[in-house]
Amino acid sequence: MSSALAANDIILREGYPADHVFLLCSGQAKVLTSSSDGRLLILRTAYAGEILGLEAVLGTSAYCVTTQASSPCTVISLAREDFLSIMEAYPQVSQSALQTLARDFSCAVLAARRLALSPSAAGKLACALLDWTQAHQPGESRAQEHLPIRFPAHVTQEELGSISGLSRETVCRVIAQFRREGLIHPNRRYITLVDPDRLEGLYCERPHPTPGVPDSATGSAPSQTPSERSSQQASGG
């Protein structure tokens, strides 16, 4: 039931039958998806305490991501049926699973966003750095976002490439460019984001409070949602 894994061991594999969920008891793991030619897309890092494989056990019958230990790990595996009955018995577990899935979904959407909508390599990398640091920020230090941010340790440029959808070499070139522009300060250990706000403003098309969805057919005020105009009827477009 409990396993000790070495770095780079596979915890679960995309495409395989989703017969278990895995509780990551210690260590860290990369959540990624891969193509048959070896290219990787790293979605996020999972830390101790997280449950892996939720989406597959609940939904389709196969895992849709691969999880690979990035450091020595301890995991506990739980059979699908057991986990489902636990969730039934303890509503708190369901609630926790809901929040986990909601976060996973947001993370996947952010990845898709920057891959599709960032027009340049610099944009992709900037978004990746900002998304990554925000997602892995311990605690709720979202308010002091304008302060310098340390990028988590031991992420190679190759991994950065797999996060942002760029080649190793391009990652290197963009990092050099950001350094020249004073936006980041790469040490051997950390990449310090000197001015996250400026980085975001210059290169990112991130979800803002006022996003750019066209309101072509909508004559009404763009900021209104149905909840705010429950009595009104939308003018037919």
Place this chain on the structure above:
Amino acid sequence: MSSALAANDIILREGYPADHVFLLCSGQAKVLTSSSDGRLLILRTAYAGEILGLEAVLGTSAYCVTTQASSPCTVISLAREDFLSIMEAYPQVSQSALQTLARDFSCAVLAARRLALSPSAAGKLACALLDWTQAHQPGESRAQEHLPIRFPAHVTQEELGSISGLSRETVCRVIAQFRREGLIHPNRRYITLVDPDRLEGLYCERPHPTPGVPDSATGSAPSQTPSERSSQQASGG
């Protein structure tokens, strides 16, 4: 509480406070994310009966996708607190929400996959067509995947571009190429995928039962997951 919306009206907007969930009672809606310069990434189509905005109400405090009516719609909005207490009172609602979120997550991962891992425009479009038809297949006709598939109606090439991360013109060119190769049969109304399997084999790097994650440091059999070697200990890397 209930609203009638015209086509192209916005149901909920990414970045806005997640104060409500929305039950789509009739019509269809596009789930998308946008950049400030107007580029779009369409993740999927939501149909009548679906609950929209789940991920935001449960997780972070802001919607992370935009939902836009693609046909006239009826939606019912439900305040966040009300929905949360309903979920608490009726475990079935929680279970349903879990499955919805699991599917949404899988869908977002597929989008990120094809954006990052498909090496060519043809690959991106082929994956998009296949993902889209599978996700929107009514019922469980997954078994007869080798039969021709009709692509859902009224998806313009521009929308196909926003689904696959390509420009309109490139979508057109790739469609022409697929037609020349006998892979698809585009009518004015439908695109018929003549041979989905061949299309997938030629152009897609989709999650197969034997994906290409490197097992560099793992000496053990690649197909083994921790659940299958619960008594064994991984050899320290």
Place this chain on the structure above:
DNA sequence: CGATCGTTTGATCGAGCTCAAGTACTGTGG
């Protein structure tokens, strides 16, 4: 029958990938 929207095709250009070579840093063992 004209207007509008969607599709088709061509020409050009540039960003980023690939290939290739070279450099810096880390850790290990003597």
Place this chain on the structure above:
DNA sequence: CCACAGTACTTGAGCTCGATCAAACGATCG
């Protein structure tokens, strides 16, 4: 402390693919 090996980083040159710009063509609808 130094030599060595391995890994990661850096930089350059060339080239390919898809975006962009531009211009018709076709269908549908009022």
